[in-house]
Amino acid sequence: MTDRYSRYEQLKFDRPHPRVLRITISSPLKLNAMTARLHREVSEIWRDVDDDPSISAVIITGGQNSFSAGGDLNHERKVCDDYDMRMQAMKEARDLVYGMINCSKPIVSAARGWAVGAGIAAVMLADISIVAKDANFSDGHAKIGVAAGDHATILWPLLCGMAKAKYYLLTADSFTGAEAERIGLVSMAVDDAELDDKAVQVASKLAEQAPAALRWTKHTLNHWLRQAAPIFDASLALEFTGFGGPEGKEGIDAFLQKRKASYSPDTPF
DSSP states (O other): OOGGGTTOSSEEEEEEETTEEEEEEOOSSGGGOBOHHHHHHHHHHHHHHHHOTTOSEEEEEOTTTOSBOOBOHHHHHHHHHOHHHHHHHHHHHHHHHHHHHHOSSOEEEEEOSEEETHHHHHHHHSSEEEEETTOEEEOOTGGGTSOOOTTHHHHHHHHHOHHHHHHHHHHOOOEEHHHHHHTTSSSEEEOGGGHHHHHHHHHHHHHTSOHHHHHHHHHHHTHHHHTTHHHHHHHHHHHHHHHTSHHHHHHHHHHHTTSOOOOOTTOOO
8 A cells, every 4th residue: 555545544445456445444433433533534535545546446434343423422522612623623524525526536435334424424425325224324413403514415405305305414313224225315225245345346347447437427427516515615614603502512412411402492593
């Protein structure tokens, strides 16, 4: 593996095909939840991938445990009270979304277990998303008292329609990989035992096709997302406004303390 990837500590790399880079999320936290360092690494890796002439396609996965259960809420509670940390986290969230959209290499996600928050963003933003039928997904923002930011407001209505997007983003209900495929939120759902091989098969096929043709096809298709950039920027700003306000703090406190959150009904818009 080239030196460009040596600085990453919580992303692991291998080559299941000579021109395919597989990125495996490897967090010390339960269910591959994202440490502050991992969140930064996932936001930065796409520039290195884009600049690497030795690869033609990418797989991002979470290994045998879970894809990623999202941000570490103990760290995110500190983000609520620290402006500089909040702005850093917001920048990384923006870089993750735009990094995957603008990366010229086709990206395949392979997800099992849980994918929440930044984890589900990385799954859904992949050009081809392959998930285990029994995987579990949730956007989760509303559950901790902040607006759905990240990727969902620009991507989900395009993939599965406004009605389903509103249902799952407003309720923060979880759903399976099989359901995600049924509503069109992912490319395909397979049995868990088939997941890794299927991802390698698809990524290898992409790597062996005409690279410019694939990259320009991705580039033009993603104009659908770029034209929605004002929606994304607004949702991200409102999400991090929420982290600094009473609802975000109460939502995270309640989750960490394993109690029901209590919100004021009179909070102004």
